[in-house]
Structures are given as structure tokens and as C-alpha cells.
Amino acid sequence: MLSIKNVTKKYGKFTALENITLNFTPGVYGLLAPNGAGKTTLLKMLVTLTFPTDGEILWNGTEIGKLGARYREHLGYLPQEMGYYPQYTPKQYLSYMSALKGLDRKTARGRIPQLLELVGLSDVCGKKMKKFSGGMIQRVGIAQALLNDPMLLILDEPTAGLDPKERVRFRNILSDMSKDKIIILSTHIVSDVESIANRLIFLKDHHVLTEETVQELCGRLDGRVFEASLHEGEIEEFERSHTVLARRQDGDSVTVRFTGGDAPTDARAVTPTLEDVFLLSYR
Amino acid sequence: MNKMKNTDGQRLFEEKIARMLKSECVPEIEQSEIEATCRAASSHYVQKQKILDAGFWRVVVYFRSVGDALFYIASTFIFGGAVSVLGMSTSHTMDPTALMTSLSPVPLISFALHELHNSDRSTAEIEKTCKYTPDRICFARLWLCIIFNSALVLLAGVTLFPHYGFVVRLYLSSFSAMFLVGAAALFLMSVTSSRLPLSIMMLIWLVGSGFFLADDKHTAATAAISTWQLALILVFSVAVFAAVSMNAARRLYKTERRAA
Structure with missing residues (x-):
């Protein structure tokens, strides 16, 4: 469904990623690597924020850049640093994001309360986000990533700022919806992916070190x-x-x-x- | 006769399908499953976004914050007020064409400044991964602002200088300035996310035109330009604006361009 073929990304003379080849089918993928290993660069290429210097990324066989909006329609993304409008309430923010994602008003009206409930923000849905804690903002971020019921969900350090209870709740959310979606979860917190990831991808020295299941990795x-x-x-x-x-x-x-x-x-x-x-x- | 044959043929074909459906066990598909299949299938073909996409224009027009609305109202008042005060108090000594020319690009530059003020890297990062990208939205808003600005100039000209004999010259000159300065603002917006260059441009334009207006020699020189020459300048400025817009669009949609 999603294929990365011989992708290399260079910034000037610096090579951030080299000759990456990966294939994704529905399930949860944990992208594990220490900071600076190229996780975010890889994710940014998957969400069309940047493009490979070499190689190609294909969604159902078509280059993602060629698909443009047609690809982004299926995408949910939570960046490492969640951007938002402080003057907006979560409800307003999600309405805005649903319009950006091309959702019609009726669908959005039904989906927003469900998601606010899912991330545990129903009781503060009318409060301005400038008063929110980091964890609450992160939960709004998770909700916006899920708005369009994406087929491809990409989350960069999603549990940053979440307390243990919220982390468990978040893991359960992902687990519940992993049946028919590709979920790529980048983190350096091992426990975040240990229990929910079907496969783990380790990046080292700008290459894919390994791509295996938790059992296979631990079995070694x-x-x-x-x-x-x-x-x-x-x-x-x-x-x-x-x-x-x-x-x-x-x-x-x-x-x-x-x-x-x-x-x-x-x-x-x-x-x-x-x-x-x-x-x-x-x- | 042929038509009748076709109708009979179609009827027989439909009956055949009905018989087949009865003989085979066809599972009933839920609407949600059909929709999900359509959604999945849609990612297999390339489709360009349409310019008349209602969803897109809803984002462009509808999703403005209260602050944005206040900004537009304030822009209109500042522009309208300045034209009114200056136009009425100095109409005998100041050339309305020069006055309108210097003020006509103000709302447009203010718009560009406001858009840059609102842009935030991490917010834009999320927005860029959505169906409608912020760059495209901003670009559409700029065109709306051009229309808004033009309407403002037309309105100010008609209401404040109804008996002015050179109204065509006034509009030609004002629109030329608006398109030229608009092109410069658009160019700056596309190459930098900093507000400083745009602010400096706004300052230079206002101070420069103030000095220009204060000197009778300059206004006399402007008055000496013939109407057809002004028309040529307008054509040129529209061409520059169009060229800069297309170039800026390519820069703003860099990611899509790379892949196309």
C-alpha cells in the first residue's frame, strides 16, 4: 500500500537518510531510533513536507507527490511540535482542520464530538487552547490527526507530554483502529511501541538497521x-x-x-x- | 424500429441480470463499506484540485478569526478615512489622482503583513499535510484582497471625487500602483516568511509617496503623463502582477511542483 523505494535524503552535503526501502501494509509500525537518526526526516517525506533527493515513495503504486491532495486526503499527521491557534477552542480548531481536510460540515459535526470524547477533552471543548497544558494540546493534536479517519496515520513522538494514564489511553486508541490503517509511530520511548506495534523499524547511521516484529527482535x-x-x-x-x-x-x-x-x-x-x-x- | 429493438434488448438484459442475482447469493453491502471502498479506490488515480471547489472556498472565506474580521474593517476605515480627510481638506491643492495612487496599495500591503503575522511554522506544518494547503488558501485570499482593494478604490473615487474631470486617469493610476505594489508584496511573501521586508516596503511606499505629494513639481510631472500612457502603465503593471503571481504560486506550491 505504501512503499518507500531506495529513498535518499540529502541536505546539501549532509545525508540524513540513505537508500531506505520499506513497505507498509495495515498495522502499527514503530519507528525507533535515537534522536537525530533521521526519524522526523523520514516522516516529513511521508507527509509531503519534504521530498526525497533520490528514490520514490508510492501510495498504491503512484508517487505521492503526483497524487497531491488525493494522497493527503488519506493522511493523518501529528508532528513532533504541535502547532495550533491559541485563540481557538478545540472545537473551533477541529472544525477548521476538518474544513482543511475537505470534510463536509455534516461529517465534521458528527466526528468532532466523538473525537473530543475519545481523547478526553469533551469537558473543555469550549475553552481557549491558550489555557491548555502540553498534554491537552497533544490530545487535540491526536484528535486532529484522526479527523478524516485516515488510512495512513503518521505520528511523530505522539506521547510527548502525556501522563501515564493518557499514554495508555492513547495506545488503546491506536490499537483499536490499527486493523485497516497503516499507523507509523515514531518514538524513542520503547514502551510506547512494545505492546502495540506489529513491526518495528530501527534506524541507525541513516540506514534501516532492521525491520522485524517485537518477538523476532527479542528472540534474537x-x-x-x-x-x-x-x-x-x-x-x-x-x-x-x-x-x-x-x-x-x-x-x-x-x-x-x-x-x-x-x-x-x-x-x-x-x-x-x-x-x-x-x-x-x-x- | 431500432429504438424499440434497443429497449427490448435492454429489458431482456435487465431481466437476465435480475435472474442471475436471484440465483446467486449476493451479500448485501452496507453504505459505509461502499463509501470506504470508494475512498480506498480514489487514491489509485490522480486528480487535480478544481478551482471551483466549494470546500476550498469555504475555508478561504469562512474560516477567518474575529481578529481577521476586525483587521479588514480597520483596513477599510484607515483607507477610507485617510482618503476622505485628505481628499476633502486638500482637494483644491492636492491632485486626487496622486492622492489615490499613493493610498490604493495600503490595504493590500496590510493584508500581506497580516497573513505573515498569522503564519506559524509548526501550525503550517500540520496544515500543509491537509487536502487544502495553507499556501493555496493564502494565495486565494490575496486574490480576494485584490478584488476588495479594487472595490475600495472604485468606491472612494466615485464618492469622494464625483466632479473630478480626470476620473479615468485617477483609476488608471491607482490600479497601476495597486498591481505593482501588490506584485512586490506577493514576491516578498513568497521568498520570505519574515514581516520585516514587507514592513520596510510599506514604510518606503508611504513615506516616499508623502514626499512625492508634498512637492508640486512632482504632481505636475505626473499630470503631464497622458491618459494612453497611463493605460499602458496599467497594462504593464497587470502583466507584472500576473507574472509574479504565477512565479509566486510555483514557489508557494513547491512541494507539489517537485512531484509534478
């Missing part, structure tokens, strides 16, 4: 991640021969999660998590 580390209890003084020495993924203070000792090197006799194998994979990929 099966039997290779351990936990052991160490004394404070042993840690430095231990770190020289092992890759420490996490540590936790437990009274006088420290519980270390690690991989690589010889496991101490009292170490126990643990189930690898996506965070382990992420940390190892980008260490």
Missing part, C-alpha cells in the same frame, strides 16, 4: 540476557567484560541486567525485552 537475544546480584565495588570490573543494560539498587547489592561475557554462576537468564534490544543496537 533469547538466552543471552541475564541478571545477577553484585556488590557495589564489583560493578566497575564487571562492566569491563559485560554489556550492562540496566542496574537496580537492591539494599546493599546491585542487580545488574547484562549480556555478553561469561555469566557469573549465580546469574539467571531473563526474558529479553525490546529495551534490551534497543540498548544493544544503539550502544
Whole structure:
């Protein structure tokens, strides 16, 4: 449905992305990479804010730029930095955005209250957005991205500013609608995608490092991640021969999660998590 | 005879289809599913946006904030008021053509400044991913502003200088200034998102025309330009405006142009 073919993006001499090839079918895709790896550049190309220097992006076989408005009609986008008009209420803002998205008034009138309810802003729908917190603005952003019931939903760091409860609510929203949509979720917060993404895309050094399911990724580390209890003084020495993924203070000792090197006799194998994979990929 | 044959043929064909539908189990499709299929299919073909798209013009005209409305009212009052006061108090000493020429582009430049004031990078980023892009909306609003500005000039000319013998010259000169300055404003809008160049242009135009009006030699020189020469200047300024508009459109719709 959405294909990225040998896409390279250069800004002058700087290469932001090189030879990216990806195919998307309905489902949730997590785009995971540290800051500055090219996530936002990739997303901006998908939403026609910028175009590849080389290669092409196809929507059902047609180049997205050629489709123009016909492509954008199917698009929902939440940028990293959500722009809005402070004088508008969420209701006014969503009315405006629905008009920009080409929704007729009747459809918009039905859809706006539903979305405000969905993101938990029904009770403040008449208040000006200048009084809103960052999390509330982000929720308005999520609502605007969903206005046109998009077939392709692109979200850049969508959970930034959301509290844990809101994050769970947001994950559930995405999960519910992933059946017939392509959802691409860019984040560097592993837990955001661990439970809902069908596939994960890792970007490293401006290339696609891997594109697999969570199980496949974690499966690679099966039997290779351990936990052991160490004394404070042993840690430095231990770190020289092992890759420490996490540590936790437990009274006088420290519980270390690690991989690589010889496991101490009292170490126990643990189930690898996506965070382990992420940390190892980008260490 | 042929017509009858066709009608019979069509009837037989419809009966055949009805029989087939009865013999086969055809699932009933919900309206929402049909709509969803149409929506999905629509992304397989390329279709250009139409100029007479009601949805687009609804955004252009309807979605203006209260601040925007106040701005237009204020622009009209400032323009109308300035023309009235200056025109009535100095009508014996000041050439109405020169006066109207200097003031006619004011609403247009104010509009451009206002549009730039309202533009915000992160908001525009979301808007640009929608069906109707903000650049295109802004461009349409600029054309509406040209119409609004022209109406204002016509109205001011007719109501304030009804007995002025050179009304054709007044309009030729005023519209020339409006199109030329409009072209400059449009060009600046398309190359920079900063309000500073446009503000400087507005200042230069107002101060420059003020000095021009204060000097009788200049107004006398303007009066010496023949009507047909003024008509040529108007044709030239409209051509410049059209050329700049097309160029600005290409710049404003850079993303679509890249892909076309």
C-alpha cells in the first residue's frame, strides 16, 4: 500500500537518510531510533513536507507527490511540535482542520464530538487552547490527526507530554483502529511501541538497521540476557567484560541486567525485552 | 424500429441480470463499506484540485478569526478615512489622482503583513499535510484582497471625487500602483516568511509617496503623463502582477511542483 523505494535524503552535503526501502501494509509500525537518526526526516517525506533527493515513495503504486491532495486526503499527521491557534477552542480548531481536510460540515459535526470524547477533552471543548497544558494540546493534536479517519496515520513522538494514564489511553486508541490503517509511530520511548506495534523499524547511521516484529527482535537475544546480584565495588570490573543494560539498587547489592561475557554462576537468564534490544543496537 | 429493438434488448438484459442475482447469493453491502471502498479506490488515480471547489472556498472565506474580521474593517476605515480627510481638506491643492495612487496599495500591503503575522511554522506544518494547503488558501485570499482593494478604490473615487474631470486617469493610476505594489508584496511573501521586508516596503511606499505629494513639481510631472500612457502603465503593471503571481504560486506550491 505504501512503499518507500531506495529513498535518499540529502541536505546539501549532509545525508540524513540513505537508500531506505520499506513497505507498509495495515498495522502499527514503530519507528525507533535515537534522536537525530533521521526519524522526523523520514516522516516529513511521508507527509509531503519534504521530498526525497533520490528514490520514490508510492501510495498504491503512484508517487505521492503526483497524487497531491488525493494522497493527503488519506493522511493523518501529528508532528513532533504541535502547532495550533491559541485563540481557538478545540472545537473551533477541529472544525477548521476538518474544513482543511475537505470534510463536509455534516461529517465534521458528527466526528468532532466523538473525537473530543475519545481523547478526553469533551469537558473543555469550549475553552481557549491558550489555557491548555502540553498534554491537552497533544490530545487535540491526536484528535486532529484522526479527523478524516485516515488510512495512513503518521505520528511523530505522539506521547510527548502525556501522563501515564493518557499514554495508555492513547495506545488503546491506536490499537483499536490499527486493523485497516497503516499507523507509523515514531518514538524513542520503547514502551510506547512494545505492546502495540506489529513491526518495528530501527534506524541507525541513516540506514534501516532492521525491520522485524517485537518477538523476532527479542528472540534474537533469547538466552543471552541475564541478571545477577553484585556488590557495589564489583560493578566497575564487571562492566569491563559485560554489556550492562540496566542496574537496580537492591539494599546493599546491585542487580545488574547484562549480556555478553561469561555469566557469573549465580546469574539467571531473563526474558529479553525490546529495551534490551534497543540498548544493544544503539550502544 | 431500432429504438424499440434497443429497449427490448435492454429489458431482456435487465431481466437476465435480475435472474442471475436471484440465483446467486449476493451479500448485501452496507453504505459505509461502499463509501470506504470508494475512498480506498480514489487514491489509485490522480486528480487535480478544481478551482471551483466549494470546500476550498469555504475555508478561504469562512474560516477567518474575529481578529481577521476586525483587521479588514480597520483596513477599510484607515483607507477610507485617510482618503476622505485628505481628499476633502486638500482637494483644491492636492491632485486626487496622486492622492489615490499613493493610498490604493495600503490595504493590500496590510493584508500581506497580516497573513505573515498569522503564519506559524509548526501550525503550517500540520496544515500543509491537509487536502487544502495553507499556501493555496493564502494565495486565494490575496486574490480576494485584490478584488476588495479594487472595490475600495472604485468606491472612494466615485464618492469622494464625483466632479473630478480626470476620473479615468485617477483609476488608471491607482490600479497601476495597486498591481505593482501588490506584485512586490506577493514576491516578498513568497521568498520570505519574515514581516520585516514587507514592513520596510510599506514604510518606503508611504513615506516616499508623502514626499512625492508634498512637492508640486512632482504632481505636475505626473499630470503631464497622458491618459494612453497611463493605460499602458496599467497594462504593464497587470502583466507584472500576473507574472509574479504565477512565479509566486510555483514557489508557494513547491512541494507539489517537485512531484509534478
